Amino acid sequence: MGSKKTYQYSIVEKLSFNRYGGTEDEARAAKIIADEVKRLGGEPEIMEFEIPAYELHSCSLKVTAPYEKNVEVVPYGLTGNLPEGGAEFKLRYIEDTSPQSFVGITDLSDTAVLINELNWDMYRRLYELKAGAFILIANDKWYNSDETTDLIPREIREEYLEIGKIPGFSVRSSDAIGLMRNKAEKVRLELRETEGIATSRDVLAVIPGTEFPEESVVITAHFDSVLVGTGSWDNATGSATIMYIYRHFLANPPKRTMRFIWCGSEEQGLYGSINYIKQHRDLLPEIKFCFNFDMCGTLLGANRITVTGGEELKNYAEQLAMEYGYPTVVNLRVHSSDSAPFADEGIPSMGIGRGTKSSEIHTRNDLLYPISSEKLYENGEFAVFAISRFINSAVLPVKREIPESMKKEVDKYFWKDKLSQLKKD
Numbered sequence: 001m002g003s004k005k006t007y008q009y010s011i012v013e014k015l016s017f018n019r020y021g022g023t024e025d026e027a028r029a030a031k032i033i034a035d036e037v038k039r040l041g042g043e044p045e046i047m048e049f050e051i052p053a054y055e056l057h058s059c060s061l062k063v064t065a066p067y068e069k070n071v072e073v074v075p076y077g078l079t080g081n082l083p084e085g086g087a088e089f090k091l092r093y094i095e096d097t098s099p100q101s102f103v104g105i106t107d108l109s110d111t112a113v114l115i116n117e118l119n120w121d122m123y124r125r126l127y128e129l130k131a132g133a134f135i136l137i138a139n140d141k142w143y144n145s146d147e148t149t150d151l152i153p154r155e156i157r158e159e160y161l162e163i164g165k166i167p168g169f170s171v172r173s174s175d176a177i178g179l180m181r182n183k184a185e186k187v188r189l190e191l192r193e194t195e196g197i198a199t200s201r202d203v204l205a206v207i208p209g210t211e212f213p214e215e216s217v218v219i220t221a222h223f224d225s226v227l228v229g230t231g232s233w234d235n236a237t238g239s240a241t242i243m244y245i246y247r248h249f250l251a252n253p254p255k256r257t258m259r260f261i262w263c264g265s266e267e268q269g270l271y272g273s274i275n276y277i278k279q280h281r282d283l284l285p286e287i288k289f290c291f292n293f294d295m296c297g298t299l300l301g302a303n304r305i306t307v308t309g310g311e312e313l314k315n316y317a318e319q320l321a322m323e324y325g326y327p328t329v330v331n332l333r334v335h336s337s338d339s340a341p342f343a344d345e346g347i348p349s350m351g352i353g354r355g356t357k358s359s360e361i362h363t364r365n366d367l368l369y370p371i372s373s374e375k376l377y378e379n380g381e382f383a384v385f386a387i388s389r390f391i392n393s394a395v396l397p398v399k400r401e402i403p404e405s406m407k408k409e410v411d412k413y414f415w416k417d418k419l420s421q422l423k424k425d
């Protein structure tokens, strides 16, 4: 398959179809990855796990007073059911969580609440006031329509369910403006779904270390996509880049063990990496570091490295980039990707990627066009250089630890403060 310089791109092309977690399409993508590992001479393993999923039966909104009109809505999956045949609610816009917005409100059980933002405080407030439903205004603009954008169904973050369930919907901005402008007072909402589980999977491959096989590094990239688009940038590019790295190290065996993980269902809540950790608890002490790849290879844009660890790791990454002559900024923070669950286990990480304003993720526009074969190759070559330095070093250059200040950030990322506060209250 192709020369070294076009290898990654050819894999991005093969993976450029929708690969939503827990679907047959995701399984097809996993097979493409596993087949390539085999073709290169490796032994892939498909590791299955369960994720929450739902089957939708009905979801609708109809204004019933003072006028009648059907308005397009999509569900917030896993938020439960309304009574069979729907239920009528008053409609009320609550724009933020300030006390001023809640003056005089003591009970919302007969009300569907239109909100700008779904966040912990708002959800908790609405739950305590027994809101009948919430309707989130989608993150689009008044001029968007079916022709230009998708109104995308989402699933509620599992943490919210610790508070409880409020049937949830999402509506376009243009329709939300219509509801307010026309002073819609009452709506009939329908939401029926069956909640259950779906099977998702990771693709795993291991290259044993030649000198220190008991020390290992994980190389991660998620291969699933959101519900729309072909997920070419996010994250067929990362998946292809770690295949490039895999191919290199198969031919150039590393001193330490490399554990490659093509993660499934990252987009729905990092399920692939979380489940890898759950199923490989015994391996955690020997895993010293994580190299993660989430979005690489755009023609325009700029390289970026995100490190989760301490200042020494940031300096190390900067020096590697200087030595190589790789233009990049290095950010020290929690990377919202598959390295985060490893950080939660005390394993530091380096995320190598490339950002651009010329494309977008999580929409129908994440397609192949802005991706460059050459830039993918440049990202891949730098990654091979950085990983070689790290994995073949006499002494590991970075400690397996997350400093206290970063640990706080990781806890915040996983909403631990919110969840422990909830238990106390």
Ligand SMILES: [Zn+2]
Residues within 6 Å of the ligand: 222, 234, 235, 266, 294, 295, 337
């Ligand atoms: Zn991603």
